């Protein structure tokens with residue numbers, strides 16, 4: 001599907017810092033909107049329904065799956081997460097740029113539907129730092145951290161399917177890299193469209 005807006009997908013193992021990076025990017029970039037996913041996970045800490053996620057129970061989530069209301073969904077760390085069509089379709093069609101913070105399974109589903117989507121994978125600088133970030137965040141118990149560290153090995157192996165890989169060691173450096181990817185995609189997409197429209201006019205197909 002081709003739309004006037006750009007679509008960016010940011011994935012990472014839990015704790016690598018993707019939400020922090022996307023939040024910082026959104027503060028700098030007024031043309032970008034983040035999609036709010038649905039999840040069956042319980043809210044943690046200060047999370048609010050409709051802000052970080054739409055929190056729904058499993059029957060409600062499964063009903064949305066059955067009604068084909070998601071562009072993608074996946075089971076991650078024992079919970080279900082999905083990107084609703086309603087959340088992003090209108091924005092993309094209106095020419096807005098949208099960023100999805102989702103796991104690698106969802107990212108690959110999105111690439112099937114939107115081949116022009118830009119897939120960005122965030123890596124932590126080391127396994128040790130990843131674990132420390134999960135602990136320092138102070139939101140998850142030891143059992144949850146253990147599951148997420150275990151799943152991180154498989155997730156990181158999927159980075160090769162992504163268009164860009166950014167190492168989030170120094171936060172400001174990673175943020176600069178992310179901004180550069182978004183900016184260069186905008187320039188590329190705008191140039192492609194100019195070329196297309198010139199060719200269409202030249203051939204009298206417009």
Ligand SMILES: Nc1ncnc2c1ncn2[C@@H]1O[C@H](COP(=O)(O)OP(=O)(O)OP(=O)(O)O)[C@@H](O)[C@H]1O
Pocket residue numbers: 012013014015016017018019020021133134136137168169170171172
């Ligand atoms: N470059 C960095 N250096 C040090 N700490 C960082 C860095 N980036 C993020 N953090 C911290 O690491 C913790 C995890 O970050 P964040 O919540 O953004 O991860 P995440 O990848 O979005 O995880 P999840 O998928 O579980 O939501 C947070 O406490 C955040 O402040």
Ligand SMILES: Nc1nc2c(ncn2[C@@H]2O[C@H](COP(=O)(O)O)[C@@H](O)[C@H]2O)c(=O)[nH]1
Pocket residue numbers: 011012013014037038041072073074076077081082083101102103104105106107
């Ligand atoms: N496939 C999807 N994955 C999603 C979506 N929203 C979030 N996520 C990913 O789930 C894990 C865990 O998130 P957490 O908030 O419980 O720490 C993380 O990798 C998210 O990126 C979604 O809509 N689809």
